[in-house]
Amino acid sequence: MDARRLLIVAALSLSLTATAADSLVIEVQPGEFTIEQALQKARLARLHQEGDNPTLRLHAGTYRLSQPVVLRPEDSHTRIIAEEGTVLNGGVSITGWRRQGKLWVADVPQWNGRPLEFRQMWVNGQKAIRARDVEDFEKMWRIRAVDKVSETIYVPAAAVKKILHERHAEMVLHEMWCIAYLRIKDIRVAGDSAAITFHNPESHVHFMHPWPSPMVTTDGHNSAFYLTNAKTLLDQPGEWYLDTKEERLYYMPRQGEDMRTAEVEVPALETLLRVEGTPDRPVTDVTLSGITFRHATWLRPSVMGHAPLQAGMYMTEAYKIRPQISRPNGDHKLDNQGWVGRPAAAVAVSGATDVVFEHCTFEHCASTALDCHTFISGGAVRRCTFSDIGGTAILAGTFGSEAQEAHLPYRVSDMREICTGLTIADNRIDDAANEDWGCIGIAAGFVRDILIEHNEISNVSYTGISMGWGWNQQTCVMANNTIRGNYIHHYARHMYDTAGIYTLGSQPHTFIEENVVSDIYTPGYVHDPNHWFYLYTDEGSSYITVRNNWTPSEKFLKNANGPGNTWENNGPMVADSIKIKAGTRQ
Secondary structure, rough: OOOOOOOOOOOOOOEEEEEOOOOEEEEEEOOOOOOHHHHHHHHHHHHHHOEEEEEEEEEEEEEHHHHHHHHEEHHOOOOOEEEOOOEEEEEOOOOOOOEEEEEEEEEEEOOEEOOOOOOEEEEOOOOOOOEEEEHHHOOOEEOEEOOOOOOOEEEEEHHHHHHOOOOOEEEEEEEEEEEEEEEEEEEEEOOOEEEEEEEHHHHHHHHOOOOOOOOOOOOOOEEEEEEEOOHHHHOOOEEEEOOOOEEEEEEOOOOOOOOOOOOOEEEOOOEEEEOOOOOOEEEEEEOOOEEEEEEEEOHHHHHHOOOOOEOOOEEEEEEEEEEEEOOOOOOOOOOEEEEEEEOOOOEEEOOOOEEEEEOOEEEEOEEEEEEEEEEEEEEEEEOOOOEEOOOEEEEEOOOOOOOOOOOOOOOOOOOOEEOOOOOOEOOEEEEEEEOOOOOOOOOOOOEOOOOOEOOOEEEEOOOEEEEEEOOOOOOOOOOOOOEEEEEEEEOOOOOOOOOEEEEEEEEEEEEEEOEEEEEOOOOOOOOOOOEEEEEEOOOOOOEEEOOOOOOOOOOEEOOOOOOOOOOEEEOOOOOHHHHHOOOOOO
């Protein structure tokens, strides 16, 4: 094709430019048309041989989404480049506030023809608090007893006096390394105690599984809990309550907030963007640069509760094994069975080869921010920023399908299923796992050839980086992973049985090196105040080299490890040059 420049103004004010190299540039303006329509224009141009390797240039502004943007195999070899200030927003603005005593109230609009339900709210960009019974988590109540047969938790009667007549109150229960969201079905008070029962399915799952479990101890570390989602608990500035029946939202403003002019956002979409290919037709060679992904919701706890096994993976079925069964290859006896599902994600990637996210921002996401799931080959997440994330910031690889029992080694006949060759580098993650406290800064499951390097992770509720799954030392699909040069600090804000870096399972030729881990939180309500670590190789961890990691002391744990692990030069003696180089290289 001769050098030329074509400008075609479509009916939707879409402009396209073809260049001498047969590339195509599509200028996208917010409010005039959708990103889906721009993608369709690029696909049609390809079909008509009017330009390959298209670039969508997103101009600054807010693109409000009514459904996820989907990148398909037809969008391979596409670049989506955004100007600064470009936002893909899954939220809805709440306006029309009116005063009602100390509170302000607004009618909640219908969204896509249905009542809008949500669990988060932001006022002028600051996250508000879903009404709860304690302002300070250090003042949470403690449970008194648990009856797993009747699926009942006993608590002080004084703890529930405000919610006795509320319809949709929830208990958020601290359980060792997870929290459970349990929708309250009934409360019966007898003297100074109250018996609480819960709705299914979470009630049955929660009381059947042994790990993690609500704690009742003799040393004052009974499991802590708080109560939420009741109008009677709305008593502190910054708190809100949604009456789903009346479709009405109540808020007690913070000092200086004028609700007549405040910008109030609630999330409506769980997923803002999906990259969705197949094993035989993956989405290939796509770059997304400079986009802000904002306001994604998380609704499962409102509908089905939330009883996780670990790392935010919720249990669909679980139970004890009695008597315990022996396992091969030196693994200790197994005392439980469990099957898990995967939480929602603001951006979800499956069936992708060499898909890159760079210089993107993920903020105000209620669950996982970015999930690189199955059939992933290559690609990168680099120089991105993650802040105010309710779940895990970056999730990589399968944790087993819902048909896979969680303690089995994961082996597949089609290795393309495994997330392989992904690079996660130079990202900044701050304030993650603030809704589901048991989630992670960066969590990788059954992965292979993964490189996690030079990220900075801070203010996370549980673990900084978690690698592996399976609770056994049998070799499976995991191998050749590297965690290098990361700076992890101010972690374990709410949960213990934790570490800055944590591993599970057999991972031959895996290296954890030249990382810096420091500054752990000390919450007073954890089940065991001493059960925290800087580095932690957990059940079945095998064939892993851990070397040259700087930590303030040698507080490490090697729990039920398999063979072949090597530990070299970890602790405060590590060279200052390693400390200086850790973290992002921007």
